[in-house]
Amino acid sequence: MVGPIDTSFDFATDTPPGKDPDALSPTLRRYHRMLWSKPLPSGEIFDLDPTVRGEYLVHRSSRGEFRLTSDAITTNLVHKAGRVIQQIAPEVRPADLGYTMGSAILFPGVRINGKQNLNGARGFHPSIADRFDLTLECIRRHYAGEDNKLADVLQRYSDFFGLFGDFSGYVDFWLLQDLVEDDGATIRFFHHFDDFRTPAVPRTVDDYIAYVEASNDFIRRRNRRIDDFVRGMA
Template sequence: MQPAEINLPIDPTFDFRSEVPAGRDPDSWSPTLRSYHRLLWSKPLPDGRTFDLTEEGKPGGYFLRHDSALGTFRLTSDTITHRYLRTAVAKQIPAAALPTDIGYTIASALVFPGTRVDGKQTINQARGTHPRIRDRFDLTLECIRRHYQEEDNPLRAVLTRYSSFFELFVDFDGYVDFFLLHDVIGDDGKIAYWHHFDNFTTPPVPNDVDAYLAYRRHTSDFIRARNKRIADATPGIPS
């Protein structure tokens, strides 16, 4: 399937699922998603050095590569918002009552190092399977914040394995600024959690209808806000 024609260098409304075969993961199959990541994240790092990325891989295995004095990094895309439609609580809600599916747009995607270290899990794999994270990006971001502060967190081992990647951004503020993640940060400078949080002791997936619907509202608000932030930040990118 061919990418749909777009009028903007970064079209925040484009749903990457529309250009991949049914049932395939856009993170590894969408050429537009890979191109968007390259356009967005090929830019100066906080210390002024440029983080140039090249598009590599074949359909089903798309990735981005950086190779310079900074190091060699193989980055893969992953979704950072999840609807948890297969959970028991979601199945309690009539389809007509569920929030609108905004689609898999660029605001819902981020890149992480995709090469295994010593045969162990990548960040994407670890955050998806850890019982205290369950793919929640707000919780992942709290782990990253604690990593920069050298504080304990559920993803400490895997984040430490990829410390050379996080060192590129100097500190947590640099990481947030680089990847335009401000819309997960509250006015107080702390993580604006999408569901009740108590130091990783609360269930990561909402287990009652009201909490689930509130979680969905929060993630939808995040997607809309980050889409706008990305569009505002990239008006001059050449297509």
């Protein structure tokens, strides 16, 4: 049974000042365990163990051992779009919704052969710029067997993605339906997208505001979807 989850809770509020909620918010870790310890598409339970020393959450099953870490899947690109943001009066900037459950997901955390994990790769790749809509497009292409900007790192963690069967299974498990069109295969991008030929970081004030508003809309919708899921499991 899924316990109570407050989707309005900002994980920065129970994290030491200046530190990373993904690593140090006890509420975020507890919510992850409660929300995602549920059946995989195969029917096997995605049980998450919080007791392994030095690890965030660990899943062990017949499919293997997966050491997982938390990551935020929305970003206002504060540093990457800094020059554009400086041109926007504070009273005009879209709201900062904080770090709530609608913005959080688990990824494999362990580095394989010393190479970047998914958190790092998507943050440093200039065509992704830490944006989850672009990351999800790469994940979609991975499941479809298509080349993509994160192909190497996604292939390194193919056992993890295999847990969810296919792209639809991945989207449904992580409650990401609000980032995908009704056809189940087209991403609802936060910014103009032309097969990764458009810049990942908005370059104009109008584009930046539209990007943040789209991101905020996704956060609100996913939080409502999480609320609905929790009520359904109570």
